[in-house]
Amino acid sequence: MITFKKKDILILLFIILFSTLFIALFHLLTPLGNIAIIEKNGEQIKRIDLSAVDSPYIVEIDAKYSAKILVEKGKISFYEAQCPDKLCKKYGKISRKGQNAICLPSGIIIRIENSNDKIDSITG
């Protein structure tokens, strides 16, 4: 029978606390992304500058299972999905560089990038 002494528990708690704190810090310090890229079947169909979003809006993507994507200042998420598994909604609101939210059944991927190639204007 293993018995823990007060000191054992203390050191375990310390390790757990520290690692949790560390993971949280690591997450917080991952740079925020400014560009959301929406891809359908591997093809980029939309590029949104998240830093320039004033008020939230919804983008509807027409796919095998169409999806509604909620765009907010600095973050983006699957809002409504027609897909059977609804796993895409579980990704929640993504905002940090390298994060992504994927809806496999419909072939829609949202990626966050941090682009210094910030475009000044678009012609067309």
Place this chain on the structure above:
Amino acid sequence: MKSLKKFVQGRSVVLLITSVCCFSFLTLYICIGNNNNLITTNNNNPPFTFSSTAMGTYINQTACGKDAQTACKCALDSIKSLEEKLSWRIGSSDVARLNSSKSGDYIQLSKETFDVLSIALDVAENTNGSFEPTILPLSNLWDFGGINQRLPNINEIKSVLPYVNYKNIAVDKNLNRVKLLKDNIKLDLGGAGKGSACEYAVNEYKLHDLEYGIISAGGSIGLYGHKKNSDPFKIAIRDPFSTDDTSEFAIFNVASGFISTSGAYERNFTQDNKFYHHILCPKTGYPVENDLMSVTIYHNSNGTLTDVLSTACFVLGKEEALSLLDKYNASAVFVDKNRHVFTTGIFKNNLKITNKKFFIDN
């Protein structure tokens, strides 16, 4: 648990904790080092952005400088006053007065209208009428983007074609006046208006001594000044196959000047499985049918010209457009239906494709 107890009491625990701490701080340090948000200093002057509508399109301005706000407002005012002179829809405009004039009567134009018309006529002459300032009777028939948008029948088109001819405009250069040589000649300078608007805005940025200013008027762009560290402006070209107007296929760097794009995606409709877009061929009366999807033009000083040339080059097609571009010292990007991209002048070795489906084919 004896060993653990011993371990806890021993020196090794101190070592363990210290090493964990060291490792964490090291990683933390690297994290912060990588985080641009924390180490870069903010620019001293945040740019001012200003969105509005004029000339039936969105006008977006981004300006940096002490008088940025005033400059943008002045720019919008001068664009609106230009519209009041150029728009055939506004009864009191120069163009509307000319359109309702009797043939043979001289009509006095403002200098602004006269300048735009001169450029339009010059390009019309150099393209043998592939660009037509007198397109209004024809474009009204189709009314792309309007409430009467429809496919006209061939007789209707044939009946208006005789009135689509720039040679029916006679110009008196010394007195800024113009007369029509035939009744029912009607001008539409819409193909030059947005490019011209960019020029007027850039002029205001210059007057207000801004650091830099960017105007975008319905796809035409005017650039003035220098960004921080003299970085060039990064301009994207819209993906002509996408219905989303923020989706691009390529970007390029440019220091200053004017850019306009004409594309088949702008105003169009499909009837009986046939696609009709708003760029009309003045000779046939029907939308231009060639392999082009869009043409983007750059010129270092003349915005009106970029707007006019983008339409003219679209109508002419790539091969014929090249000599025209040379003549006006303008550069172009042609995108065809197979997503092949052809570049000239400043776009060569500068245009960066961002959508893998497109490729440069010079």
